Amino acid sequence: MTHGGAGRLPDLVRERVHRRRAAARQMLELVPYAGAGLVAGTLAVHVVAGVAPVVFLVGTALALPQVVSGALPPALWVAIAAFLLQQVLAPLQLVLSREIARRVDAACIERLTRFTLDEATLAGLERPDVADRLTQVDEAFEQWTWTPGTALEGGLALTARYVQLGGAVVLLGWAAGPWAALAGAVAALVARQGQAEAFHRWGALWESFQPARRRVAYVRELATSTRAAKEIRTLGLVGWLQDRFATETRSWLEPLWTWRRRVYGAPFVGHAIAALLGSAVALLLVVDGGTDGASRLVAVSVAVQAVVLCARFGVMFPESDIKLVYGRAAYTALQELEATIREQAGATADRVEAPAPARDVTFSGVTFSYRPGRPVLDGVDLTLPVGTSTALIGVNGAGKSTLVKVLAGIYAPDGGSVTVDGVDLATFEPRSWQRHFAVTFQDFLRYELDLRDNVAMGAISHRDDDEGVVAALAQVGLGGLLDELPLGLDSPLTRAVEGGRELSGGQWQRIALARALFAVRHGASVLVLDEPTSQLDARGEAEFYDTFLELTRGVTSLVISHRFSTVRNADRIVVLDGGGITEAGTHDELVAAGGVYAQMFDVQARRFADDGAPHVPDLKGATL
Numbered sequence: 316m317t318h319g320g321a322g323r324l325p326d327l328v329r330e331r332v333h334r335r336r337a338a339a340r341q342m343l344e345l346v347p348y349a350g351a352g353l354v355a356g357t358l359a360v361h362v363v364a365g366v367a368p369v370v371f372l373v374g375t376a377l378a379l380p381q382v383v384s385g386a387l388p389p390a391l392w393v394a395i396a397a398f399l400l401q402q403v404l405a406p407l408q409l410v411l412s413r414e415i416a417r418r419v420d421a422a423c424i425e426r427l428t429r430f431t432l433d434e435a436t437l438a439g440l441e442r443p444d445v446a447d448r449l450t451q452v453d454e455a456f457e458q459w460t461w462t463p464g465t466a467l468e469g470g471l472a473l474t475a476r477y478v479q480l481g482g483a484v485v486l487l488g489w490a491a492g493p494w495a496a497l498a499g500a501v502a503a504l505v506a507r508q509g510q511a512e513a514f515h516r517w518g519a520l521w522e523s524f525q526p527a528r529r530r531v532a533y534v535r536e537l538a539t540s541t542r543a544a545k546e547i548r549t550l551g552l553v554g555w556l557q558d559r560f561a562t563e564t565r566s567w568l569e570p571l572w573t574w575r576r577r578v579y580g581a582p583f584v585g586h587a588i589a590a591l592l593g594s595a596v597a598l599l600l601v602v603d604g605g606t607d608g609a610s611r612l613v614a615v616s617v618a619v620q621a622v623v624l625c626a627r628f629g630v631m632f633p634e635s636d637i638k639l640v641y642g643r644a645a646y647t648a649l650q651e652l653e654a655t656i657r658e659q660a661g662a663t664a665d666r667v668e669a670p671a672p673a674r675d676v677t678f679s680g681v682t683f684s685y686r687p688g689r690p691v692l693d694g695v696d697l698t699l700p701v702g703t704s705t706a707l708i709g710v711n712g713a714g715k716s717t718l719v720k721v722l723a724g725i726y727a728p729d730g731g732s733v734t735v736d737g738v739d740l741a742t743f744e745p746r747s748w749q750r751h752f753a754v755t756f757q758d759f760l761r762y763e764l765d766l767r768d769n770v771a772m773g774a775i776s777h778r779d780d781d782e783g784v785v786a787a788l789a790q791v792g793l794g795g796l797l798d799e800l801p802l803g804l805d806s807p808l809t810r811a812v813e814g815g816r817e818l819s820g821g822q823w824q825r826i827a828l829a830r831a832l833f834a835v836r837h838g839a840s841v842l843v844l845d846e847p848t849s850q851l852d853a854r855g856e857a858e859f860y861d862t863f864l865e866l867t868r869g870v871t872s873l874v875i876s877h878r879f880s881t882v883r884n885a886d887r888i889v890v891l892d893g894g895g896i897t898e899a900g901t902h903d904e905l906v907a908a909g910g911v912y913a914q915m916f917d918v919q920a921r922r923f924a925d926d927g928a929p930h931v932p933d934l935k936g937a938t939l
């Protein structure tokens with residue numbers, strides 16, 4: 316770990332200057348989000364708020380000798396006015412700062428949403444470094460504490476402090492001479508440097524534990540979410556989860572505590588001693604000053620208070636420091652996320668709109684790996700003729716879902732190519748290609764929305780097609796469910812909402828299928844179904860062939876299933892094994908060939924027979 320290590324002085328200075336510049340650039344970038352007018356107005360208020368205590372200090376010092384003799388001099392009224400102004404400005408500073416943070420954060424959230432939902436590829440989002448950054452930005456906005464907006468707010472608030480310091484140094488010079496002013500200024504800036512540096516290192520340290528904090532957050536979510544509650548209770552995992560939480564938490568908190576001593580300990584003592592010496596020198600020069608009488612009293616009073624103001628630079632500024640360090644870290648994370656995306660977008664900038672395939676989609680020697688040197692797809696050759704059905708089978712982990720993601724342009728192949736009517740998929744804009752797809756993923760989503768939206772999500776621009784939604788529901792055997800629901804299509808499909816209804820696993824799968832059908836109804840011409848019947852009962856599965864597959868006749872389809880009853884009637888069945896297509900043909904051809912497919916089919920058919928379960932229905936005539 317390199318947190319806070321000592322280095323050569325010129326290097327340290329250069330690094331700090333570089334950091335300050337970077338921070339200033341970031342703050343300037345955020346200004347337009349808040350609006351130049353609001354920022355200028357806030358700065359003006361901070362400047363006045365910084366001047367007010369200095370005026371108060373001078374006013375009280377000047378008034379003191381006359382107040383002692385029973386008079387109420389004008390200087391006293393000036394001091395009172397400065398004090399009242401300070402009280403009035405404090406809430407105004409707060410309101411203006413909050414407004415700045417609100418505007419900046421709204422813009423940053425918009426940037427974040429655009430990035431995650433629109434620009435980022437799935438492969439990009441799956442990178443661990445990207446996931447860490449995303450969690451960091453997400454955390455900032457979730458807890459709404461140290462966001463980019465608060466960084467700008469905190470940065471601007473420093474103005475009041477520095478104006479105050481400037482005033483104090485000028486007063487010190489006036490009251491006790493230039494050397495006292497210099498000593499006071501040096502004491503303040505050294506103390507400030509100590510604080511700021513410790514805070515900066517602490518921020519970097521905090522950030523470096525992001526992966527560990529992400530693990531802790533996951534365990535905490537497991538322990539508290541209703542999603543996992545059922546399994547955790549029935550498996551008796553509560554104790555284990557608590558231990559895991561404690562271990563994971565200690566794994567980053569203990570090193571953090573150790574580093575905290577190093578970050579705040581010795582360097583801070585050094586800075587504090589230097590600051591104390593500076594203040595002491597300034598005070599000595601004050602005491603040593605020339606004149607006597609009332610003017611001496613005023614000078615000493617001004618100078619002592621000015622030294623105190625300088626010394627206050629050695630403490631943390633709650634309105635700025637934490638906000639600046641952590642809020643800026645959140646903004647840096649957002650910028651780094653965007654930089655990653657820009658890198659990827661550079662390669663896709665001049666892509667063209669993808670047409671619907673007219674002849675075929677072909678994989679030629681496609682390779683793909685999630686980790687270098689471990690290809691999941693290793694030279695896949697496969698043609699999907701338009702308007703035909705292909706079933707893809709293979710053991711768990713063979714790479715079937717990965718192949719689908721490459722087909723849909725979610726991942727780009729590392730080698731080889733996917734072509735659409737002979738044109739490389741890489742030349743098409745991925746979103747436009749994906750619009751031709753109706754996909755039901757294995758881990759399809761159960762949207763906590765109403766029934767209509769759960770189906771219409773397949774082609775959301777046709778959300779007002781209630782007739783189509785009802786037809787899709789009927790086609791997947793959910794017509795009865797619709798009749799049961801008092802709110803009909805408006806029924807929320809979650810118990811978390813008043814009047815909502817939870818569905819069974821099989822019913823949810825049918826909803827996902829209805830979504831795909833709705834997409835086909837509205838023009839999707841490539842249908843991909845990954846394990847479409849895994850949660851359906853035997854009758855539901857049979858109905859799947861009789862109705863659903865008929866309805867998608869003419870569509871180019873790819874179905875993945877471990878259930879042979881689901882795949883056997885496809886126009887063509889292909890086996891993915893060892894990263895490549897090892898067998899291809901109709902069910903009868905593959906059974907006759909006696910290869911992997913025949914063996915797998917045999918095992919499954921025998922198991923059905925042994926269990927006394929119904930045999931695979933004869934579904935000749937149905938198409939995938």
Ligand SMILES: Nc1ncnc2c1ncn2[C@@H]1O[C@H](COP(=O)(O)OP(=O)(O)OP(=O)(O)O)[C@@H](O)[C@H]1O
Pocket residue numbers: 441685686691709710711712713714715716717718757
């Ligand atoms: N996002 C990912 N990051 C890294 N590795 C992955 C990822 N997704 C899948 N893998 C790995 O790639 C391999 C193929 O996974 P894939 O999901 O494509 O298999 P599959 O044939 O669809 O399996 P199943 O039949 O179990 O659904 C597996 O070894 C899996 O661990």
